[in-house]
Amino acid sequence: MATEILMPALSPTMEEGTLAKWLVKEGDTVSAGDILAEIETDKATMEFEAVDEGTLGKILVAEGTEGVKVNTPIAVLLEEGESADDIDTAGASGAGAPASAEPEPEAAKGADTPAPARAAAPQAPAPDRSPDWPEGTETRNQTVREALNAAIAEELRRDDDVFLMGEEVAEYEGAYKITQGLLDEFGARRIIDTPITEHGFAGIGVGAAFGGLRPIVEFMTWNFAMQAIDQIINSAAKTLYMSGGQMGCPMVFRGPNGAAARVGAQHSQDYAAWYAHIPGLRVVQPYSASDYKGLFKSAVRDPNPVIFLENEILYGKSFEVPVMDDFTVPFGKARVWREGGDVTLVSFGIGMTYAMEAAEKLAEDGVQAEVIDLRTLRPMDTDTVVASVMKTNRCVTIEEGWPVASIGNHISAVLMSRAFDYLDAPVINCTGKDVPMPYAANLEKMALTSTDEVLEAVRQVTYR
Amino acid sequence: MAARKSTKKPNVSAEELKQYYRDMLLIRRFEEKAGQLYGMGLIGGFCHLYIGQEAVVVGLEATAEEGDKRITTYRDHGHMLACGMNPDGVMAELTGREGGYSRGKGGSMHMFSKEKDFYGGHGIVGANVPLGAGLAFADKYKGTDRVTFTYFGDGAANQGQVYETFNMAALWDLPVVFVIENNQYAMGTSQQRSTSTPEIYTRGDAFGIPGEAVDGMDVLAVRDAGQKAVKHCRAGKGPYILEIKTYRYRGHSMSDPAKYRTREEVQKMREEKDAIEHVRDLLLQGEHATEEDLKAIDKEIKDVVNASAEFAKESPEPDEAELWTDIYAETTPQKA
Numbered sequence: 001m002a003t004e005i006l007m008p009a010l011s012p013t014m015e016e017g018t019l020a021k022w023l024v025k026e027g028d029t030v031s032a033g034d035i036l037a038e039i040e041t042d043k044a045t046m047e048f049e050a051v052d053e054g055t056l057g058k059i060l061v062a063e064g065t066e067g068v069k070v071n072t073p074i075a076v077l078l079e080e081g082e083s084a085d086d087i088d089t090a091g092a093s094g095a096g097a098p099a100s101a102e103p104e105p106e107a108a109k110g111a112d113t114p115a116p117a118r119a120a121a122p123q124a125p126a127p128d129r130s131p132d133w134p135e136g137t138e139t140r141n142q143t144v145r146e147a148l149n150a151a152i153a154e155e156l157r158r159d160d161d162v163f164l165m166g167e168e169v170a171e172y173e174g175a176y177k178i179t180q181g182l183l184d185e186f187g188a189r190r191i192i193d194t195p196i197t198e199h200g201f202a203g204i205g206v207g208a209a210f211g212g213l214r215p216i217v218e219f220m221t222w223n224f225a226m227q228a229i230d231q232i233i234n235s236a237a238k239t240l241y242m243s244g245g246q247m248g249c250p251m252v253f254r255g256p257n258g259a260a261a262r263v264g265a266q267h268s269q270d271y272a273a274w275y276a277h278i279p280g281l282r283v284v285q286p287y288s289a290s291d292y293k294g295l296f297k298s299a300v301r302d303p304n305p306v307i308f309l310e311n312e313i314l315y316g317k318s319f320e321v322p323v324m325d326d327f328t329v330p331f332g333k334a335r336v337w338r339e340g341g342d343v344t345l346v347s348f349g350i351g352m353t354y355a356m357e358a359a360e361k362l363a364e365d366g367v368q369a370e371v372i373d374l375r376t377l378r379p380m381d382t383d384t385v386v387a388s389v390m391k392t393n394r395c396v397t398i399e400e401g402w403p404v405a406s407i408g409n410h411i412s413a414v415l416m417s418r419a420f421d422y423l424d425a426p427v428i429n430c431t432g433k434d435v436p437m438p439y440a441a442n443l444e445k446m447a448l449t450s451t452d453e454v455l456e457a458v459r460q461v462t463y464r
Numbered sequence: 465m466a467a468r469k470s471t472k473k474p475n476v477s478a479e480e481l482k483q484y485y486r487d488m489l490l491i492r493r494f495e496e497k498a499g500q501l502y503g504m505g506l507i508g509g510f511c512h513l514y515i516g517q518e519a520v521v522v523g524l525e526a527t528a529e530e531g532d533k534r535i536t537t538y539r540d541h542g543h544m545l546a547c548g549m550n551p552d553g554v555m556a557e558l559t560g561r562e563g564g565y566s567r568g569k570g571g572s573m574h575m576f577s578k579e580k581d582f583y584g585g586h587g588i589v590g591a592n593v594p595l596g597a598g599l600a601f602a603d604k605y606k607g608t609d610r611v612t613f614t615y616f617g618d619g620a621a622n623q624g625q626v627y628e629t630f631n632m633a634a635l636w637d638l639p640v641v642f643v644i645e646n647n648q649y650a651m652g653t654s655q656q657r658s659t660s661t662p663e664i665y666t667r668g669d670a671f672g673i674p675g676e677a678v679d680g681m682d683v684l685a686v687r688d689a690g691q692k693a694v695k696h697c698r699a700g701k702g703p704y705i706l707e708i709k710t711y712r713y714r715g716h717s718m719s720d721p722a723k724y725r726t727r728e729e730v731q732k733m734r735e736e737k738d739a740i741e742h743v744r745d746l747l748l749q750g751e752h753a754t755e756e757d758l759k760a761i762d763k764e765i766k767d768v769v770n771a772s773a774e775f776a777k778e779s780p781e782p783d784e785a786e787l788w789t790d791i792y793a794e795t796t797p798q799k800a
Contacts, residue, residue: 008503011719012510032496033734035727044721051500070505163605189605195635200594200628207598210583211533213605234588235595242574244566245790247583279791303793 002082003052004073007061010039010046017041018066019074028056030077037063037074054079122418124390125383129336132290132329133322140323145315147289148178151296152216154326156186159214162300165192165201166218166255175220176256176315202228202253206235206305209251214300219255222271222309236305237280252299254308257285258350258400259437259448261313268437268444270401272349275307276377276410282331283378285309285349289319291375294329302331311350332379336388340368343458344388346411347398348374351449354430355398358454367462377407382414389415393424394461400448403431425461430454476684478752484526484683485743486761488518491542492740493769494551495714498541498558501773502718507558511572514542516713519739520645521546523686524613524706527694531608535583535596536615538573539645539712543615547580551768555776563779567786590623592616593642597629597703600640611697615643619650621664627671630703634671637702641693642668644707645680651716652724665707675705681737711737 007017018040024030031053039048057078061068068074133139142150155162168175170183170193183191194201198219205217219225225232232253240248259268275283282304286292292310299306321327337352338359347355352373359369370388374380389395395415397408408429415427430449437447458464495513502511514521517539525546528534536543544554549565557564557575565575575585583599586592596614603610620626621644633640644664648655655662665675674696678689686708693704711733715722722730747753 006504009505009718010503012508014719041719043719044723046719046721047727051496195628195631197628197631199625200632203591203594203625203629204598204601204632207535207583207595207600208602208605209598210595211599211602213602230588230591231594235586235591239576239584240793241790242566242570243576243578243584243790244564244569245793246566246576246578248793250793282792 002057002079003054003077005036005050005075005077007068007070007072007074008039008048009070010041010048011043014041014070016067016069019061019063019068020045022059022063024056026056026059030054030056050077052077055082057082122390122421125387127381127383127387128333129384132294132335133324133327138323139320141318142289142321143316143318144289144292144310145176145178147293147319147321148296148310148315149180149182151293152179153182153185155216155297155300156182156190159300161212162214162216163190163192164216164218165194165205167194167196167220169193169218174218176312178310178315179218198224198227199231202231203235205251205253206231206249209236209249209305210239210247215251216300217251217253219253221267221312222255222257223267223269225253225255225271232275232281232305232307233278237278240304241280248303249305250303252296252306252308254296254299255310256312256315257309258311259432259444262439262441262444264439265436270309270349270399270432271307272309272377272399272401273406273410275309276380276407277405278378280305281378282306282376283309284331284376286375287314287349287352287373289317290321290327291329291335291373293321294327295331295375297326297328298331301328309349314350329375331376332381333375334381334384335373335375336370336384337373338369338371340370341392342368343394343396343462344370344372344385344392345396345398345454345458346372346374346385346408348377348407349399351398351400354449354451354454357451358458361451361455362458367458369458374407380410382411382418385411386415386418389419390422393422394458395423395427396430396454396457396461397427398430398449398454400432403429403434406431425463428457428461430457475688478747478750480526481743481747481750481752482761484522485740485747485758486765487522487525487546488683488740488743489761489765490551490768491518491522491545493765494545494555494772495541497769497773498555499714499718501555501559501776506777507572508560509571510538511558511718512539512716513714513718514539514712516733516739517645517647517680517710518542519683519686520643520680520708520710521615523683524641524643524690526683526687527690528611528613531581531610532694533581533583533596533599533603533610533612534615535592535599535612536585537589537592537617537620538585538587539617540573540575540585544575544577544580544582544585547577547582549577549580549582551772552775555772556779559776559779560781561776561779562782563775568782569786569790590616590620590625593620593623593626594629596642597633597638597640600633600638600703601636604636604638609698609700610639611694612640613643614640615645617650618644618646618648618655618659618664619653621646621667622650622658627667630668630671630673633703634668634673637700639697639700640703641690641697642673642703642705644705645710646707647710647712649712649716649724652720652722654724663707665705668703668705673703673705675707678706678708680708680710681733681739681742683739683743
């Protein structure tokens with residue numbers, strides 16, 4: 001039976017092309033692989049090969065014709081025994097049902113809504129406000145460093161599939177002493193010193209997670225993880241989706257993030273907003289020692305890649321940590337550190353130090369601030385923020401990261417869409433300044449946000 | 465088709481030869497069909513065909529055992545077919561349909577099968593190399609003697625993370641066979657324009673990784689080299705490098721006009737070095753098969769490929785709800 005040769009799509013974006021030149025003529029015998037024609041696409045001139053064998057019975061589109069739509073019949077191929085007289089263009093079988101040549105119209109996709117549409121009328125959400133540990137539980141004063149070290153050790157004890165790799169994590173016991181004692185207890189099979197090779201060991205960690213292990217990959221600081229960010233985003237975050245759910249990446253990437261003290265531009269950057277942008281990642285940035293412990297244990301157990309953003313300055317700070325056999329904190333649940341009705345302060349990680357200090361000072365002046373620690377940025381407990389702002393009608397966000405496309409920007413947008421009518425003032429984002437981190441002590445201080453800036457922002461949103 | 469000179473009698477059974485013929489032919493016919501469906505607009509985006517390189521995966525798969533793993537870059541259709549994945553599921557992924565291995569969410573470059581230990585299908589050149597070492601790391605950590613075949617091209621061999629991986633794989637004796645499929649062109653850049661030292665297999669020297677160059681148009685040479693490499697890895701001696709010299713007949717992707725090489729160069733490879741014709745000659749000359757036998761195999765393969773194309777056209781597009789699934793894995797109960 002005669003077969004129609006159709007105008008081919010020769011690039012991802014081609015919808016039509018020019019039939020520049022025929023390289024065969026009617027009556028020629030062609031076999032698979034022979035070049036039939038030259039076709040100009042939007043990008044280049046391409047040679048078009050035959051996929052079937054036969055005799056070229058008729059050319060339907062003359063050379064030099066422009067604007068030939070993809071899937072238009074351009075010639076007819078005859079099988080053995082057929083002649084050109086057999087051609088009935090209408091009756092010739094296509095080489096297969098053509099795909100819908102016209103792209104379907106793009107439906108309005110609601111690009112402005114981050115999630116499936118929700119009810120338009122703002123309703124006060126009822127977030128989970130249960131305490132992190134049962135009342136009456138004994139607590140112990142611990143540094144963030146001690147709590148995090150204990151969390152890692154507990155997870156290593158619980159599951160042999162958990163291992164830790166990174167630079168100086170084993171024999172040196174951690175550049176920031178987070179992994180102290182782990183090599184002694186767990187041995188070199190599970191506590192693995194890597195060469196200085198972030199891209200490589202991040203990828204090996206992801207591969208090990210694909211292979212069924214539960215890696216903890218330490219970056220000496222998150223600044224160095226930029227060398228590895230392709231593996232974190234393209235390999236770790238996207239594979240579950242790309243594999244239709246077959247293969248996930250259960251692992252934790254952890255290390256200190258953000259400014260420390262006087263280490264300059266390349267070692268002082270907050271990556272909260274960078275990673276919070278990526279679907280497929282969990283992003284955690286804890287403040288208190290109990291959250292470091294409870295959230296880290298949840299991170300190791302989570303079946304997804306988790307970005308665990310620590311802070312060097314917080315490592316030495318002490319907090320109450322519950323004495324429990326297996327203390328975990330769930331993702332996606334903010335913690336309200338202070339309740340108040342006058343203004344909502346939203347922060348996370350080291351930003352909380354400014355928020356808490358500001359709240360104390362405000363209380364001295366009779367202003368009651370509600371202080372919310374987001375704790376996890378993905379998932380983010382926006383319900384708690386929205387419910388609070390519906391009560392206080394004012395909001396200030398605090399973070400050390402840069403101002404453009406910051407976490408505070410996102411919260412502002414959420415409040416605009418979910419609590420617009422409740423806002424009595426524009427939301428103010430206190431952030432790091434829009435500059436690389438300077439080295440000089442005075443300039444570094446200026447580049448970060450501060451308690452004073454938070455106080456000034458509160459004055460503005462409360463019109464005092 | 466000029467038969468290649470062979471100085472020694474190949475150490476292979478008639479059944480094995482027939483299997484290699486069948487496996488290579490399946491890849492070639494499948495890829496030709498994929499090219500055709502692309503031309504019809506049924507396959508979109510980037511589509512990188514494996515035509516010409518069939519002997520590489522077929523020769524190496526002949527050395528693999530149950531539980532061995534494989535991972536590659538985006539020219540991955542051949543690897544999937546060679547490790548036994550269903551052509552229907554692969555073709556339906558190419559057309560972006562529900563019946564595809566990733567339910568239409570991955571596409572040509574991003575396909576996986578946990579069941580067949582095929583770990584992708586990765587779109588970023590070089591990124592799959594540390595991932596492959598990580599799979600090998602997991603096997604070693606668990607105390608198995610399984611091996612991971614980590615495939616990449618001559619182009620990827622210039623990525624820095626490949627050498628980071630060589631270092632750690634050698635340092636930790638990871639059971640990984642690094643398979644460099646040298647098809648001589650990194651997209652449109654020939655090897656001599658991109659690579660300071662052409663003998664890529666020697667690049668393990670700096671790390672103490674043994675390597676060798678292999679004729680990738682000879683499935684038996686590939687298989688023999690593969691056996692040696694796998695034995696090395698399984699014995700716990702660490703990684704091994706195979707630089708397999710091969711050739712792709714088609715463009716880098718469907719939209720490549722291939723102006724960087726002559727039509728004659730391609731034609732010469734096809735006529736003088738074709739891996740499928742080579743096995744066909746061995747079968748006929750050794751009287752292991754008749755023309756009729758081979759015609760029957762051709763027909764059988766054609767039917768499988770046509771059926772996969774039909775399946776891929778008829779399978780529906782994924783349900784709209786799929787947009788929002790598989791972003792996060794559900795939390796599962798943990799070991800106490």
